Amino acid sequence: MKEINIDVLKDAASRLMFDMTEDQYHTLLNEFDVLTKQMATISKIEGLEKYEPMTFPFDCTVTFLREDVPVTPLSVEEALSNAGSVLNNEIKLPKVVG
Amino acid sequence: MNFEAIIGLEIHVEMRTKSKMFSPSPNAFSKEPNTHVTPLDMAFPGTMPVVNKQAVINAIRVANALHMEIDHTLYFDRKNYFYADLPKGFQITQQFRPIGKNGYLTILDKEGNPKKIHIERIHMEEDTCKQLHMASYSLLDYNRAGVPLVEIVSCPEMRNGLEAMRYVEAIRNIVVYTLTSDGKMEEGSLRCDVNVSLRPYGSDKFGTKVELKNLNSLKNIEVALDYEIARQSACLLAGTPVQQETRRFDEASGKTVLMRVKTDAVDYKYFCEPNIAPIHLSDEFVDEAIKTCPELYEDKKARYEGFGLSSTDAAIILSDIEMSRYFEKAIVNAKNIKTVANFLIVEVNGYLNKNGMAITEFPLSGDNLAKIAAYQDDGYSHKQCVDIFNYCLKEGVEPEEAKTTLKIEKQISDDGLVLSFVTEVLDANPQSIADFKAGKDRAVGFLIGQVMKAAKGKVNPGAVAKIMNEELAKR
Numbered sequence: 255m256k257e258i259n260i261d262v263l264k265d266a267a268s269r270l271m272f273d274m275t276e277d278q279y280h281t282l283l284n285e286f287d288v289l290t291k292q293m294a295t296i297s298k299i300e301g302l303e304k305y306e307p308m309t310f311p312f313d314c315t316v317t318f319l320r321e322d323v324p325v326t327p328l329s330v331e332e333a334l335s336n337a338g339s340v341l342n343n344e345i346k347l348p349k350v351v352g
Numbered sequence: 353m354n355f356e357a358i359i360g361l362e363i364h365v366e367m368r369t370k371s372k373m374f375s376p377s378p379n380a381f382s383k384e385p386n387t388h389v390t391p392l393d394m395a396f397p398g399t400m401p402v403v404n405k406q407a408v409i410n411a412i413r414v415a416n417a418l419h420m421e422i423d424h425t426l427y428f429d430r431k432n433y434f435y436a437d438l439p440k441g442f443q444i445t446q447q448f449r450p451i452g453k454n455g456y457l458t459i460l461d462k463e464g465n466p467k468k469i470h471i472e473r474i475h476m477e478e479d480t481c482k483q484l485h486m487a488s489y490s491l492l493d494y495n496r497a498g499v500p501l502v503e504i505v506s507c508p509e510m511r512n513g514l515e516a517m518r519y520v521e522a523i524r525n526i527v528v529y530t531l532t533s534d535g536k537m538e539e540g541s542l543r544c545d546v547n548v549s550l551r552p553y554g555s556d557k558f559g560t561k562v563e564l565k566n567l568n569s570l571k572n573i574e575v576a577l578d579y580e581i582a583r584q585s586a587c588l589l590a591g592t593p594v595q596q597e598t599r600r601f602d603e604a605s606g607k608t609v610l611m612r613v614k615t616d617a618v619d620y621k622y623f624c625e626p627n628i629a630p631i632h633l634s635d636e637f638v639d640e641a642i643k644t645c646p647e648l649y650e651d652k653k654a655r656y657e658g659f660g661l662s663s664t665d666a667a668i669i670l671s672d673i674e675m676s677r678y679f680e681k682a683i684v685n686a687k688n689i690k691t692v693a694n695f696l697i698v699e700v701n702g703y704l705n706k707n708g709m710a711i712t713e714f715p716l717s718g719d720n721l722a723k724i725a726a727y728q729d730d731g732y733s734h735k736q737c738v739d740i741f742n743y744c745l746k747e748g749v750e751p752e753e754a755k756t757t758l759k760i761e762k763q764i765s766d767d768g769l770v771l772s773f774v775t776e777v778l779d780a781n782p783q784s785i786a787d788f789k790a791g792k793d794r795a796v797g798f799l800i801g802q803v804m805k806a807a808k809g810k811v812n813p814g815a816v817a818k819i820m821n822e823e824l825a826k827r
Contacts, residue, residue, distance in 0.1 A: 270434065310427055310624045315632040322406035324371040324378040325390065333389040333494070344385045344484070344491035347436055 258286040355550035355588060357581045358558060359516050360508035363523055364501050365533045366479060366541040367410050373478040373500035374401030374444060374628075385493035393498045395439040400627050403428075407500040408451070408633070410532040411476050412641040414502055415452030417526045417648055418471050423451050424633045426476075428625040433618070436492055437480035445503075446475035447622045457526075459518040461511075469519050470507040477501050502532065508547065508558075513577035517570050520544055524570075525649035528673050537568050548577060550584045550594070559584075559594060564608060566600040576601040580608050652676065659689040668697050674711045682718030691725040699741055716744055723751045731762045731812065763812040770803075770815045774823050777802045785827055796820060 256262065260279055263286075267274050274282075296302075327333075330343050339346040372379050375392035382388055392399040403426065415422050427449040430442040452474040461467040481497035483490055504523060510516045524542055528535040535542045544567045549559035564580060567573045584594050599608040647655075649670060656666035669679050679696055686692045700721065704711060724744070728737045743754040764770060777799055778785060787795040796817075803816050 308624075310630050311626075312629070315425060315630045317632050317634070318402075319405035319408055319631065320371075320376065320402040322370045322404050323376065324380075325376040327377050327388050327390050328394075330384070330386050333386045333394060336394075341489075341491060342385070343387075344493050345436075347490045347492065349485060349488055350436055350483070350490045 258283065258290060354552065355559075355581075355585050356553050356555075357511050357577075358508045358549050358551060359510035359512075359577060360547045361504075361506045361510070361516060361519060362545045362547075363504045363506075363520065364479075364543045364545075365414075365504065365523075365527050365535070367407050367500040367502060368531065368533050368541075369404055369406045369410070369500055371404055372498035373404055373407055373476065375399075375498050376402075377498060379499050382495055385491075385495060388495040389497070393494050395441075401428075401444060401625070403628060403631060404500060407476060409641040410500075410530065411451050411474065411502050412633075412638055413530040413645040414504070414526060414532055415455065415474050416642045416645065417530060418452065418455035418457055418474065418504070420452035420455030420471065420474060422638055423449055423453070424635070424638060425449070426451060426631040426633065428476075428628045429622050430625050431477075431620045431622055433620055436490070437483055438478075438497060439494075443478060443480065444625050444628070445477035448624075450475035457519070457522050459515060459522055462514055467515065469509050469515075472505045472507050474502055474504045477503060502527075512581070513574035516546060516577050517574040520573055521570055525670070529646060529649040529652065529670075531646050537570070540568070543568075544573060546573065546577065548580055548584070550581065550588060559588075560596050562594060562596070563598045563614075564601060565598060565611065572601055572603060575606055576608055579606060583608065656693075659683075659693070661690060661693050665693055665697055668701075669693065672711060678711050678714070678718050680718075682722045684722075685719065686722040687726040688729045691728055692722050695721055695725045695737075695741070699738060703745065715748065716741075720744065720751050727751070727755070731765050732760065733763050733812065736760045736763070761810060764807065764810050765812040765815045767815070767819065770811050770819050771823070773803045773807050773811060774816065774819050777806060778820075778823055778827065785824065788824055796824070799824075 260283060263274075263279050263282055267279075334340050334343065334345065337345045367373075367379075369379050371377060372390075372393065375390045377390040377393055378388045380388065390399075392401060408426065412422055427446060428444050429447040431445050431447065432442045434441055450473040453472065455471040455474070456468050457471065458466050458468050479496050479499040479501050481492050481494045483492055506519065510519055520537075520542075524535040524537070527533040527542065533541055537543070546564040546567060547561050548564065549561045551557060551559045562580065562584065564576055567576055580599070587594050596614045598611045598614060600611050601607075602609045653663070653666045653670055656669065657663060661669075670676050675696070679693065682692050682696065683689045700711070700714060700716075703709070704714060721741075724737050724741050727740065728734055732740075739758055740751055740754045740760060743749070743758055744751055747754070747757075749757070781799060781802065784795045784799050788799075800813065800816050800820055803811065803820065804813065
């Protein structure tokens with residue numbers, strides 16, 4: 255497994271266009287340390303390779319399905335209120351394909 | 353050709369539900385962008401997906417029509433990717449446990465023989481938003497984000513463009529007649545991605561796969577695939593390896609054009625959707641979805657053929673579900689269903705084409721069309737009935753009123769009366785009889801014309817022709 259260190263986190267943040275402080279990187283790294291230690295502990299269990307990955311982690315099912323009834327949608331103003339740039343009621347982005 | 357084509361299709365079908373797959377946002381066409389959006393569609397924090405019951409019912413119906421094993425527990429997964437078309441950062445789909453698997457449908461191959469195409473899986477997922485790419489920016493409309501989709505994945509068992517076209521046509525008929533979708537390829541509610549590769553005949557290894565996109569009509573599927581098979585074949589014969597790439601079909605040139613070369617497969621890091629617990633579907637629920645499914649295309653076609661319609665005529669009526677609905681109404685009290693079908697296929701379709709109209713806008717009711725068709729079965733000529741039909745459309749009146757206003761009288765089919773007209777004409781035209789005996793067949797046409805003239809058009813031309821031939825043989 256790839257080692258998670260500050261450089262890996264900074265690379266990931268850069269590619270995801272996240273702006274993070276040094277403190278936040280350290281908090282995140284500490285959280286990853288806990289996770290990787292847990293993974294290492296689990297990996298020590300013998301015979302793990304014999305088990306198929308689970309489709310769902312809990313052995314439970316529900317029966318609820320939503321009735322096909324539409325609700326009143328958001329107004330255009332509300333729907334676009336968080337958009338950085340809008341043109342003709344569409345969200346405007348830098349061109350995302352070449 | 354030296355190579356065998358291996359063709360597999362992935363078809364995405366937009367479902368015609370009232371609300372979206374996981375959100376209660378309206379699922380309807382809107383010209384105004386971002387008007388059919390709820391917080392879940394925009395991935396607002398705290399929103400949770402809830403599965404649409406009708407979308408599940410539709411998927412069960414399609415899976416059943418495709419003879420599939422139906423999974424009675426629904427599982428959903430996240431397909432992770434970072435792109436603006438789904439703001440959650442993932443698409444909810446059914447990667448590991450599709451609702452249906454191991455199905456098939458039967459098409460006709462090039463020689464007209466039945467061919468079974470196996471279907472690997474059918475699963476439910478959500479559509480992405482609509483993107484409009486301009487020269488220097490992109491625009492996003494989230495009305496389509498979250499619209500329910502079924503994806504149908506075939507096994508790679510088609511061998512040419514015609515088979516692929518017939519496969520898509522059969523899928524379209526299933527989704528349209530189960531009322532799952534309007535199946536309009538040109539509007540994007542049924543979208544095809546086609547994978548095609550070539551291999552030498554006899555080989556069991558697959559060649560390099562090329563993906564074709566933007567196939568927005570049945571005809572384009574056939575043309576694009578036949579072009580692509582010829583292109584790859586020419587590459588291989590020239591010793592040039594086929595590249596793994598995505599190509600689009602250029603309708604104007606009838607050719608496929610390179611979009612992008614494929615490098616490594618994208619890792620979508622699928623994992624189970626933790627916000628939707630597995631949903632158990634009871635046997636009763638699944639059975640009820642199947643039992644209440646509207647009549648399937650193939651069953652309807654068999655029923656129409658049972659009325660005496662040819663396979664082609666039945667397919668023409670069924671090519672438009674609204675046309676089929678009109679036909680069903682028209683035949684409720686019809687005297688002769690075949691005559692109604694003929695009027696619908698020829699006269700009604702002609703009128704619709706001429707006026708650029710859809711059958712839903714056609715002003716004559718099915719009942720009135722059946723009345724006009726019944727006149728023909730009662731002895732009025734087809735031409736007289738067409739006159740009534742046209743007058744009804746022009747003046748907006750009932751068939752009975754049109755018949756009275758046009759002073760249309762029933763043609764004489766009585767053998768005795770027709771014989772008297774025929775005898776009179778034959779006696780007056782000995783030269784035409786001689787011409788006929790000398791092998792001039794056109795003389796019969798002249799003689800029939802004389803009878804029609806003498807009877808002022810009131811005799812049935814079919815009856816005249818029959819008796820004329822009998823009388824000529826006697827002379």
